[in-house]
Amino acid sequence: MSSRFTSLEGGVVAPVGFVCSGVSAGLKKSGKRDVAILAAQEACPAAAVFTLNSMAAPPVHLSRAHIASGMARAVVTNSGNANACTGAQGMRDAEAMARACADSLGVDASMVLVASTGVIGMPLPIERVTAGIADAAALLDSADGTSAAEAIMTTDTFPKQIALSVDVDGSRYVVGGMAKGSGMIMPNMATMLAYVTTDAPLTSEATRAALTTATTRTFNRISVDSDTSTNDMVVLMASGAAGGDAIAPDSPRYEPVAAAIEEVCRELARMIVRDGEGATKLITVTVRGAASEDDAHEAALSIANSPLFKTAIFGADANWGRVVMAVGKSRAKVDPDAIEVIFAGITTCKHGTGFLFDEKAAAIALANDEIDVIVDLHIGEGQATVLTCDLSYEYVRINGDYRT
Amino acid sequence: MSSRFTSLEGGVVAPVGFVCSGVSAGLKKSGKRDVAILAAQEACPAAAVFTLNSMAAPPVHLSRAHIASGMARAVVTNSGNANACTGAQGMRDAEAMARACADSLGVDASMVLVASTGVIGMPLPIERVTAGIADAAALLDSADGTSAAEAIMTTDTFPKQIALSVDVDGSRYVVGGMAKGSGMIMPNMATMLAYVTTDAPLTSEATRAALTTATTRTFNRISVDSDTSTNDMVVLMASGAAGGDAIAPDSPRYEPVAAAIEEVCRELARMIVRDGEGATKLITVTVRGAASEDDAHEAALSIANSPLFKTAIFGADANWGRVVMAVGKSRAKVDPDAIEVIFAGITTCKHGTGFLFDEKAAAIALANDEIDVIVDLHIGEGQATVLTCDLSYEYVRINGDYRT
Numbered sequence: 001m002s003s004r005f006t007s008l009e010g011g012v013v014a015p016v017g018f019v020c021s022g023v024s025a026g027l028k029k030s031g032k033r034d035v036a037i038l039a040a041q042e043a044c045p046a047a048a049v050f051t052l053n054s055m056a057a058p059p060v061h062l063s064r065a066h067i068a069s070g071m072a073r074a075v076v077t078n079s080g081n082a083n084a085c086t087g088a089q090g091m092r093d094a095e096a097m098a099r100a101c102a103d104s105l106g107v108d109a110s111m112v113l114v115a116s117t118g119v120i121g122m123p124l125p126i127e128r129v130t131a132g133i134a135d136a137a138a139l140l141d142s143a144d145g146t147s148a149a150e151a152i153m154t155t156d157t158f159p160k161q162i163a164l165s166v167d168v169d170g171s172r173y174v175v176g177g178m179a180k181g182s183g184m185i186m187p188n189m190a191t192m193l194a195y196v197t198t199d200a201p202l203t204s205e206a207t208r209a210a211l212t213t214a215t216t217r218t219f220n221r222i223s224v225d226s227d228t229s230t231n232d233m234v235v236l237m238a239s240g241a242a243g244g245d246a247i248a249p250d251s252p253r254y255e256p257v258a259a260a261i262e263e264v265c266r267e268l269a270r271m272i273v274r275d276g277e278g279a280t281k282l283i284t285v286t287v288r289g290a291a292s293e294d295d296a297h298e299a300a301l302s303i304a305n306s307p308l309f310k311t312a313i314f315g316a317d318a319n320w321g322r323v324v325m326a327v328g329k330s331r332a333k334v335d336p337d338a339i340e341v342i343f344a345g346i347t348t349c350k351h352g353t354g355f356l357f358d359e360k361a362a363a364i365a366l367a368n369d370e371i372d373v374i375v376d377l378h379i380g381e382g383q384a385t386v387l388t389c390d391l392s393y394e395y396v397r398i399n400g401d402y403r404t
Numbered sequence: 405m406s407s408r409f410t411s412l413e414g415g416v417v418a419p420v421g422f423v424c425s426g427v428s429a430g431l432k433k434s435g436k437r438d439v440a441i442l443a444a445q446e447a448c449p450a451a452a453v454f455t456l457n458s459m460a461a462p463p464v465h466l467s468r469a470h471i472a473s474g475m476a477r478a479v480v481t482n483s484g485n486a487n488a489c490t491g492a493q494g495m496r497d498a499e500a501m502a503r504a505c506a507d508s509l510g511v512d513a514s515m516v517l518v519a520s521t522g523v524i525g526m527p528l529p530i531e532r533v534t535a536g537i538a539d540a541a542a543l544l545d546s547a548d549g550t551s552a553a554e555a556i557m558t559t560d561t562f563p564k565q566i567a568l569s570v571d572v573d574g575s576r577y578v579v580g581g582m583a584k585g586s587g588m589i590m591p592n593m594a595t596m597l598a599y600v601t602t603d604a605p606l607t608s609e610a611t612r613a614a615l616t617t618a619t620t621r622t623f624n625r626i627s628v629d630s631d632t633s634t635n636d637m638v639v640l641m642a643s644g645a646a647g648g649d650a651i652a653p654d655s656p657r658y659e660p661v662a663a664a665i666e667e668v669c670r671e672l673a674r675m676i677v678r679d680g681e682g683a684t685k686l687i688t689v690t691v692r693g694a695a696s697e698d699d700a701h702e703a704a705l706s707i708a709n710s711p712l713f714k715t716a717i718f719g720a721d722a723n724w725g726r727v728v729m730a731v732g733k734s735r736a737k738v739d740p741d742a743i744e745v746i747f748a749g750i751t752t753c754k755h756g757t758g759f760l761f762d763e764k765a766a767a768i769a770l771a772n773d774e775i776d777v778i779v780d781l782h783i784g785e786g787q788a789t790v791l792t793c794d795l796s797y798e799y800v801r802i803n804g805d806y807r808t
Contacts, residue, residue: 055732055740055756085728087741087757120725121758230729307711311800321524324489325634328459336459337491352459353491354525393797396715 004166004256005263008174011145011161015174015199017041017239021139022151025132027080027118027125033151035132037101038178038195039074039140040239043111046072047207049215051232057084058091059114060231062098066110067235070204073111075195075235076101076133077152079180083116083124084230093124100130104137115193115233117154117180149178152193156180160271166260168253173200173242175257177264181272194219194234194268200257201240202247209249210258211236218265221297222273222387223304236261273387278394280369282387283313287327287375290382295332297384299375302330310391316366318357320348327375338378344371408570408660409667412578415549415565419578419603421445421643425543426555429536431484431522431529439536440555441505442582442599443478443544444643447515450476451611453619455636461488461524462495464635466502467517471639474608477515479599479639480505480537481556483584487520487528488634497528504534508541519597519637521558521584553582556597560584564675570664572657577604577646579661581668585676598623598638598672604661605644606651613653614662615640622669625701626677626791627708640665677791682798684773686791687717691731691779694786699736701788703779706734714795720770722761724752731779742782748775 008014020038027034048067050060066072076097083090094114102109116124139147149159163176179194202210215234240246247253274282285304290296303309306326312319320341327334341349344365346357365371412418424442431438452471454464470476480501487494498518506513520528543551553563567580583598606614619638644650651657678686689707694700707713710730716723724745731738745753748769750761769775 053729053732054738055728055743082725085725085740085753085757087755090757120723120728121753123758230725230732307795314800321486321489321634324459324524325457328457328634334458336489339459349489349525351491353489353494354527391711391800393800396718396795396797396800 005164005260008163008165010163010176011149012038012176012178012195012197013142013145014163014176015197015239015241017199017241018197019140019142020145020148021136021141022147023132023135023139025078025128027078027128033147034078034080035129035136036077036148036151037074037133037136037140038148039105040237043071043073043107044237044239045070045202045204045207046235046237047204047211048113048233048235049211051230053230055085055230057082057116057231058086058094059083059116060233062091062094063113063115063233066098066113069110071111072113072237073107074101074105075113075115077115077193078129079152079154080118081116081122081124082118082120082231085121086123089123093126096126096130097133100133101137104134113235115231117152117193117231120230145176145178152178152180154180155277156275158275160268160275162264162267164260164263166256168256171242171244173198173257173260175260175264177268179268179272181275192219192232192272194265196236196261196264197239198257198261199239199242200247201242201244202238202257206247206249206254207236207238210261213258214262214265217262218269221385222269223301270387273389276389278392278397279389280392281313281390282370283389284372284385284387286372286383286385287377288383289376289378289380291333291380292382293384296382299327299330299332300384300386302326303373303375304386304388307391310388313366313371314390314392316363318343318346318348318362318366323373323375324349333379334377335379340376340378342374344368409568409664412567412569414567414580415553416442416580416582416599416601417546417549418567418580419601419643419645421603421645422601423544423546424549424552425540425545426551427536427539427543429482429532431482431532437551437555438482438484439533439540440481440552441478441537441540441544442552443509444641447475447477447511448641448643449474449606449608449611450639450641451608451615452517452637452639453615455634457634459489459634461486461520461635462490462498463487463518463520464637466495466498467519467637470502470514470517473514475515476517476641477511478505478509479517479519481519481597482533483556483558484522485520485526485528486522486524486635489525490527493527497530500530500534501537504537505541508538517639519635521556521597521635524634549580549582556582556584558584559681560679562679564672564679566668566671568664568667570660572660575646575648577602577661577664579664579668581672583672583676585679596623596636596676598669600640600665600668601643602661602665603643603646604651605646605648606642606661610651610653610658611640611642614665617662618666618669621666622673625789626673627705674791677793680793682796682801683793684796685717685794686774687793688776688789688791690787690789691781692787693780693782693784695737695784696786697788700786703731703734703736704788704790706730707777707779708790708792711795714792717770717775718794718796720767722747722750722752722766722770727777727779728753737783738781739783744780744782746778748772
């Protein structure tokens, strides 16, 4: 984390002006928590980005409508059931979730965003969900974000939360966040559920600007398996409880707060990849020297999504040929005689051909659980980094019998 | 196979006018065959399609130059080493392979196409290869294609060959073929090595037309893992040994011969998918009722390439939600309330929502090793089919330690 930020405990409720809770409503067979509420003390400026999947689920459609006002009071989430491909009943159920949460908070349903994650195509057991929402509403507090972070999990192996503070001209602002992964993660948009809170007095416009920039640079730069969910959503809420003048995108205080929001998103994105289904290694793929940033991004994504590359990393194999193959199948401009590939600090390919390296040293370097792969195309200034994870037996096991 | 064709033995040498052989030159540690020659009795009309990967290997560049004349005498192939990312030396080695083969046949090197498959980025042990070519040239015969079909294999578990005949107005034409897979298979072009021979007197133009159409409809409609090799090539050679007038694209005899060539390509493509790395199931994904054929193709490919879908099939799970997700993330136009999904004959989703089905019956149907998945978008007439295979533990094992 950059030294301009200070790490804090508390997750999404670390910033002043937020409460949260997470309960078990019986949606998960395991009996684990599966309903979460995150609420501001009063309606506040907020923004959200959503999946671009054209089969987007009813809660996505409902939340997109509700966030149009630029204000929100709460987000209610259930895990264990995606409420996707559930037709008109699915929309009625999403509305019922918003209403149950709104009623418990004494606000209009349009001030509540709704998110669902889990199995696609099963009717939501709405009575259980609304009972869970009532339970959760009774437990809202500002002590700690863990119960909410747990309640939004599906195949995640650990809750993902973070908080930090940033000092700006004598004021201290806090930004908190929580997220869940971990399969079906692929750029193009919000690519998972993530919630970011801050007590900085951002305007609605500032929340939109900060979230869009942060998402582009963080959540849209990770990929677990190239699949894109029907339900993904990233939400930013700004309680303004830290006080002071409103911060618009052109305020001098906007940049440091936006940077803190981006840092929270980056850390959450890292945690999601770290916890990719079956992942044993976190892989940072950087393409530099590309003709443009778009080219660099496309080439990096092509590498990060290549099953052959991902299985090679799982096997601790410095198989740079697969990196070159993946760059070549992307639409990025390349000079085949210029490309250079560096695996975990070890140059394996230079001027487009193999570069003698110590296989033993490479195997040792690749045994680490964080691997950097750098490709230098040596034709321009474009650079982009994509985070991904390896493809393991465990990914196959998890996804071979997830539903049944 | 369509009833208009008769199945034959012999593979690529089933048509009159071809010889082949396959030998071991010591490129594979296993000592298995790794150099193959396929030759016509004399230079004949020929066509080829090549990988679109921008890191295409030297043999691809050389063969593209040599086929420009529309004529070829032979194709020489080595397996065990891709001669890719090997720079100027790689091009010299590819030229040496062409020359060695040409010398043994007494023709100009420009009449010889060259293909290599195997590990990327290792220098080709060219002395061994040219010695192998001399050995292979001494063994050329027209008895059977198996030794050549074996010599082009890499991770394939069985040689892939086929031959059939078609009767056209009193003439009988034979078409033969062999191919190798099996990882790094993804549409966009020639996506593997495949060689098709016929004794029909096709003109050069007719070989180009027939090969382009057949490739578009067969090899470009399969996907094992969405990765695209640097070395792929499909070659068609027409010896004309069956006699009779030359067949141009506008000849009445063109269509039935082209159909036979397409059938051979289709069967080879099926075998490649059947033998996809670690595959336990052959999956036929058909999208129909799309706004256009392009839309149908794109949606079918998105399904076929989805790791979540492929692992679900491996687990015999009728997880139609992942099918809908994959359709949604493609750029195909969809009406979320119209989509229908049929798994192995069992309707699982109708009007965009779950359709009650017998999970037990579905599990039994999905235990088969050939699975049909049909998606009807119900908005137009576009239809396309893509073949793929499941994603298994074995894929991870094979690719986790292929190089080392």
